[in-house]
Amino acid sequence: MGILANVFTWWNGATFGTWLGLRGKTQVGTDDLGNAYYEGGRDTAGNPRRWVIYAGSNDSSRVPPEWFSWLHHQIEGTPDQSLPPVRQWQKPPVPNQTGTALAYRPPGVLDKGGARVRATGDYEAWSPDA
Template sequence: MRFILSLITWYHAETLGTRLMTRFRGVKVGEDDQGNRYYRNRDDSRRWVIYADEPEASKVPADWHGWLHRTFDDNPAEKPLAHKGWEKPHHENLTGTIAAYAPTGSLRRDAHGDRRDYEAWQPE
């Protein structure tokens, strides 16, 4: 089904042109922990990613993002970046989903009756 959707729409997977370029000119460089596959062409003038599921740019980890945008030349599969102890693991952008962050007092919280951050104005 995914293959058929990719033939008629561009937003369900890689386009037909990207699929053909990957097949005939792509050199697989590596894969991240989310299953995204990273490619380059033979002379390394182009780099691209094939997403494991839905194409969402925020699913690309920072180390692979740096490789894609030529911030550094070494790919993370061969030479991983040194991570600090305080760094959190990468996850995609959750904005607009049910798992998005909602601070205390937000209207998205379940307990609407317990809002203590707002006092209605009363005339004197």
């Protein structure tokens, strides 16, 4: 991706203006997906401002739950300081699968042949002549 794409397209990652805006801000951590998290300055309510710079496309479903909590001021410190360690039975978060081959497709969808299970006896189809 060239420098012009970085200047004009926000959906492919952080723009040049975003990187300039992060000057003087502190990087507080990264997650397993490579997203970087920054903090610095104050908003109008006096809370610290927090940002995420995505590694790859800008997709908010790629922010893990623990960092989501940090971004939205649900926890004060970074997740490794404020949250208990991950339990053995917990699964890693999965990004949004819509539009991919892994997306959920119910029975009867056209991709699977469009054949639905026959209705049971409690359903009667409407007809205009009835």
